[in-house]
Amino acid sequence: MRRANLTLEDLTDDDSEVDLGSIRTASAFDTGRSRSSLSLSFDLPPSSPAISLKSAFGSPSSPDLIRVLRPSALSRSQTLPRVPQTEIKPRRGSSGIEGLDVDDDVLAKIRRWILGVAIVDFDIDSGPVVNGIFPPLFLLPEESENIAFLSFPDSLQFDQGSQNHSFRIREHQLSISSEKRPAPIDGYIYGFSHFSQRRDPTSKRGYEQRSLVFLTHHPYPALFSSLSSIFGPLFSAHGLPMLETACHNIATWSDPTPGATVELGFLGSVLQVELPHCTDEQQLTECDPKSHILASSSPFFPPPVLLFEASLSHLWSIWECVVLCEPILIFGTSPSQTSQAIWWLRDLLRPIPTAGDIRPYFTIHDRDHSALVNKLPPKSGLLLGVTNPFFERSCLHWPHILSLGRRIPPNTATKNTSTVAPGPSPGWKTKVHKRYISKDHVLLKQLESACRGIEQERMSASWALRRHFYSRSNELLIPLTRYLNTLIPTPSEVAGHQRNSRSGPLRLKPFNTSAFFASLKVHGSTLPFRSTSKRKYFYERWLKTPSFGLWLAQQEQIVQGVLKQSLDTTS
Missing domain, CATH: 3.40.50 (Rossmann fold)
Structure with a gap:
């Protein structure tokens, strides 16, 4: 059994340093194919079709679950039976979280989705302080301090109430076991905070201020904002049993498989969640965001x-x-x-x-x-x-x-x-x-x-x-994908490569800026530019951005993978 530990002093032995000048690109899944990828003459894996919503359903194991529409062919995870609704008041200066245990196998399942849930309280002498994380998570003192301050608003927004927000912090590179801290995905930790403030006559400030923060490696703002908005009020009303139950609910979920649509049971609710194939995929399903969540999209409430x-x-x-x-x-x-x-x-x-x-x-x-x-x-x-x-x-x-x-x-x-x-x-x-x-x-x-x-x-x-x-983002890429298709090796070049065993791997021909602009001049663009000169200047600027470099590298990877698959099939 693993026991939560609030002590952070023993984490200061690590002398890891981070180059703050370096900026890594966020990409949770780099191997997926976006909708705007090249139109090749090879068979690429098709994107998943839109999910059709059918009639409402009930849960046989949890009849109290909120009824929502259910897509067909979904993975299903049920919520665990509810714990007794006993209100546990944390003692002043401690969250009481150190009394919670978690088995190693349950911990591994929880960590597929989240790193942990942090309880952050306001201390009159120190400001916001992380009073505990469940399941226990290895954090450096500077990481803990960063999370604490970012989980609170800069200034008071209301007398009493709550709000949800999110943040992103750079993750330190640590040489520790995956049980203490899962390996990074894109070099960042994402936090989804439910901040609440209520009057407390026993406090010197007259208020109790607390944030409950989901920490995760997945950049899924719509999903984790929904979880935060459900969990926050229930924890405020019932205390630690809700935290333990929430984490056990998450442990019952199926793997976060890219492109899957899953049904996630959480604290008496069922969430239908559509996961993207990759970080840069457009999630285009138009739906009721209360009943069908597009994980990587922005929260839809209030209307953006x-x-x-x-x-x-x-x-x-x-x-x-x-x-x-x-x-x-x-x-x-x-x-x-x-x-x-x-x-x-x-x-x-x-x-x-x-x-x-x-x-x-x-x-x-x-x-x-x-x-x-x-x-x-x-x-x-x-x-x-x-x-x-x-x-x-x-x-x-x-x-x-x-x-x-x-x-x-x-x-x-x-x-x-x-x-x-x-x-x-x-x-x-x-x-x-x-x-x-x-x-x-x-x-x-x-x-x-x-x-x-x-x-x-x-x-x-x-x-x-x-x-x-x-639509405009896709239209911007059309002239580029059109030109890149001319750089794909022809069937005769593929056949010649098969006959020459000493040749290296097949790949796209080098991108030539002059040739691209010649193609753009001939074929034009469906993006409504104000003039042809502005169109040329816009693309000249975009070809110099790091975003274009990333996009081109992704397309080269896709083409090289398809060419390799074609060669393996014919050999």
Whole structure:
């Protein structure tokens, strides 16, 4: 049996160092094939079809489960029987988590999905402190401190209440067993926090502030935000039994297989979850996000279109800046706002890979603060979500600032200055960017109307916005995939390679920029550029981005794999 251990002092023996200047690319699954991959004359594995939803169902083992629609041919995991609803109050300064045990086989199953659930409390002397993690997880003191500060908002958002947000921290390279800490996937740990604040007369501050944080290696914001929103209120009401039950529920889940649609039982609910084939896949199934979760998408509540209300007419410029790996400072009134917005922008980029660092929520206490925020030009592709007005002053030299929320009418801002949030006023501010592509004015009117409408209209507009930029990301790649198809070895070249046993592996011919632009001039692009000169300049810029380099490497890997398979079949 493994026993949780709250002591972090014994973790300081490791002298591992991290190069803060290096930025690794997030890619949980690098072998999957995105929808925009090359159209080859070989048989590639087809992408999974859209799941059809059928009639509602009940759970034979847990009749109390919430009834939701069930897709056909799903993997099924049931929730375990509920533990007695006994409220356990943690003693002051401790979470009580050290009394929980977990078997090694259960631990291994839990770790397929999460690293652990952290309980973070506010200490009057030390600030936010990790009071325990279950299952027990090896963390360096600096990692624990990073998680603690990022799990709390920078400033109070309400008198009493709760909110969910997410963050991403760089993971240290450690030489320890996988039982203490699973091996990294993309070099980052993702945190999904449920922060709550309620009045407590026994506290010196008059409030109890606590965050419950799912720590994971999987960049699945929609999934883990849903888990956090279910778990947080139940833990607040019933204490540690909910934590133990939640982890045992997760242990019953099937493996997180790329491309699978699974049914996950969790604390009396059943979640239908669609996992992407790879990190850069577009999850296009249009569904009710409450009953069918697209794991890698941004959370859909509140409707994302509201985040960009003050910048609706600039969304095409914002998309271009994200594609061109331009650094953007994203300012919001809460971590919930910034994390949802950054995951949304990352989602709109698919199937183009992200080559820069993304931080859904970032504070001055982050260990990477001096590396990411300094007097030097910001790093390429950096998306930084902040709420502290300090960043407005320290990032004056950044080229782009996106401030989330509704535009404040000038007369309102002057008359009610006490109600205006600190920081830049909502809207899009850029020093250098000039738009290349045309806006969709029909969609823009729909978005503007939806922001004044009801919830259903806002959700519908959010889906329309998502489809629109998914389409534009695909259209951007069409001229490139067309040209790359000319670089694939011909059947005669393949046959010649088979006869020459000394030749190396078959691969794409080298990418030639001049040849690509000649092809672009002849065939054009379906992406509606404002002029042919702007089209040429846009592609010239994109071919110089690290994102293009990653995309090209992925296509070469796909082609080389298919060619090898073809040779193996014919030999």
